[in-house]
Amino acid sequence: QQQVKQSPQSLIVQKGGIPIINCAYENTAFDYFPWYQQFPGKGPALLIAIRPDVSEKKEGRFTISFNKSAKQFSLHIMDSQPGDSATYFCAASSWEYGNKLVFGAGTILRVKS
Amino acid sequence: SAVISQKPSRDICQRGTSLTIQCQVDSQVTMMFWYRQQPGQSLTLIATANQGSEATYESGFVIDKFPISRPNLTFSTLTVSNLSPEDSSIYLCSIRDIPSYEQYFGPGTRLTVT
Numbered sequence: 425q426q427q428v429k430q431s432p433q434s435l436i437v438q439k440g441g442i443p444i445i446n447c448a449y450e451n452t453a454f455d456y457f458p459w460y461q462q463f464p465g466k467g468p469a470l471l472i473a474i475r476p477d478v479s480e481k482k483e484g485r486f487t488i489s490f491n492k493s494a495k496q497f498s499l500h501i502m503d504s505q506p507g508d509s510a511t512y513f514c515a516a517s518s519w520e521y522g523n524k525l526v527f528g529a530g531t532i533l534r535v536k537s
Numbered sequence: 538s539a540v541i542s543q544k545p546s547r548d549i550c551q552r553g554t555s556l557t558i559q560c561q562v563d564s565q566v567t568m569m570f571w572y573r574q575q576p577g578q579s580l581t582l583i584a585t586a587n588q589g590s591e592a593t594y595e596s597g598f599v600i601d602k603f604p605i606s607r608p609n610l611t612f613s614t615l616t617v618s619n620l621s622p623e624d625s626s627i628y629l630c631s632i633r634d635i636p637s638y639e640q641y642f643g644p645g646t647r648l649t650v651t
Contacts, residue, residue, distance in 0.1 A: 456638045460642075466645070467541075467643050467645045468580065473639065517638070524582055527581075530579050
């Protein structure tokens with residue numbers, strides 16, 4: 425119930441493509457869904473986050489789509505660039521569990537130039 | 538957002554010794570956490586560092602192995618004790634902004650145990 429399942433494990437796209445990373449959860453109490461970007465040797469950086477009262481949120485080239493009924497959310501990266509090559513983690517939290525973040529397994533994205 | 542720094546950034550330690558990692562934040566924060574990220578893996582919460590009281594540990598993590606101090610609202614330390622090669626990981630300090638739920642991570646400390 426506390427798990428967040430992330431897919432795919434790795435992804436290769438051409439520059440300008442739109443990689444899509446998906447996450448699914450079971451716990452309907454989750455009420456906060458952030459995405460993090462991590463470069464090698466660095467800590468994860470908060471990219472964008474969404475709450476279940478909206479179905480989509482955009483920040484620059486990054487978009488979260490949220491499907492409450494399906495208990496799924498996804499990250500889309502528009503016009504992807506080689507500099508977007510990194511590991512991406514989805515996460516979820518619930519006030520029921522002290523708002524502790526539960527992380528997905530991560531997706532290694534490579535954008536080819 | 539607040540700036541989080543960690544010391545050391547990396548270290549190589551011998552089996553059986555201990556390493557203390559420092560986390561410094563440039564502003565007062567209520568919620569501070571310590572995470573472990575094993576090579577090629579996701580992030581696992583070790584404990585919540587509570588100011589003025591004992592840390593709250595997650596299942597699988599114990600105070601004897603991972604003692605934590607939080608003397609004030611800007612600083613915390615994590616000690617990894619009695620090191621074994623299985624402790625080789627990245628250890629990350631994290632803070633949460635309470636009103637927005639946004640959570641930020643420090644740069645991490647890469648520990649290698651030989």
